[in-house]
Amino acid sequence: MVKINHYPESAQVAASVAEYIIKIQDATLASKDHFDIAISGGSLGKVLQAGLINDTSVRDKVQWGKWRVYFSDERLVPLDHEDSNYGLFNELVLKKLAHEGIAGPTCYTINESLLHETNTSTDSEIAKEYESFLPKHLDLILLGAGPDGHTASLFPGHALLKEESVLIATISDSPKPPSRRITFTFPVLRASKNIAFVAEGAGKAPVLREVFGEAKSNLPAELVNELDVPVVWFVNDPAVEGVDFSKF
Numbered sequence: 104m105v106k107i108n109h110y111p112e113s114a115q116v117a118a119s120v121a122e123y124i125i126k127i128q129d130a131t132l133a134s135k136d137h138f139d140i141a142i143s144g145g146s147l148g149k150v151l152q153a154g155l156i157n158d159t160s161v162r163d164k165v166q167w168g169k170w171r172v173y174f175s176d177e178r179l180v181p182l183d184h185e186d187s188n189y190g191l192f193n194e195l196v197l198k199k200l201a202h203e204g205i206a207g208p209t210c211y212t213i214n215e216s217l218l219h220e221t222n223t224s225t226d227s228e229i230a231k232e233y234e235s236f237l238p239k240h241l242d243l244i245l246l247g248a249g250p251d252g253h254t255a256s257l258f259p260g261h262a263l264l265k266e267e268s269v270l271i272a273t274i275s276d277s278p279k280p281p282s283r284r285i286t287f288t289f290p291v292l293r294a295s296k297n298i299a300f301v302a303e304g305a306g307k308a309p310v311l312r313e314v315f316g317e318a319k320s321n322l323p324a325e326l327v328n329e330l331d332v333p334v335v336w337f338v339n340d341p342a343v344e345g346v347d348f349s350k351f
């Protein structure tokens with residue numbers, strides 16, 4: 104089941120994403136102690152900062168202390184490196200929360216002690232350890248979509264699209280730098296209770312016309328849409344220019 108929410112302004116996208124997250128957070132916390140949420144890199148950090156922290160009408164509704172935050176993909180660089188997805192979340196969300204005196208979430212990061220700048224022999228240990236952190240079902244996975252249709256670090260035509268034997272895979276040939284990463288595989292996405300995409304900007308329109316088009320594209324973002332999981336897209340109007348919404 105796929106739903107698309109589109110808005111003229113980025114501020115409206117952020118507000119709508121925040122409202123959606125709070126709804127799932129509240130429904131989740133009504134029956135368990137933690138909210139297991141995965142986030143991605145790219146522009147998502149900015150959206151979360153705008154929607155969940157800067158918007159004071161929402162800020163008090165976020166139960167950060169009960170959040171367990173995972174990363175749908177992570178670049179194999181130190182956590183304070185500018186390419187780190189955790190590093191970005193730290194800069195945009197965690198530091199901002201600390202500055203506001205708000206206690207932050209529990210974050211699951213890659214084990215930096217296993218990271219070597221040039222030697223990739225321990226990358227699979229990093230993936231294996233990260234896999235051990237994952238709950239059976241995430242409550243929500245927030246994804247981005249690249250202009251090539253990739254999501255997390257699952258790239259078009261890559262063998263990892265068919266990976267079923269591990270939950271976290273290593274990738275050493277990512278077409279988008281940096282080339283060494285770990286990523287959720289489809290079994291994790293398939294087991295999630297909810298999935299949402301956030302995609303903004305005219306640069307996304309050509310690929311979203313393919314993802315939502317009549318002809319099957321087999322692009323990773325389209326393969327996520329086809330899962331038996333509720334999938335909601337949050338986009339601004341330029342990102343979906345020319346997209347045919349009739350079947351959604």
Ligand SMILES: O=C(O)[C@H](O)[C@@H](O)[C@H](O)[C@H](O)COP(=O)(O)O
Nearest residue numbers: 143144145146247248249254255
């Ligand atoms: O680590 C990564 O490369 C990101 O997780 C990636 O999958 C991102 O979500 C998309 O490329 C969309 O990026 P934007 O949000 O910047 O468009």
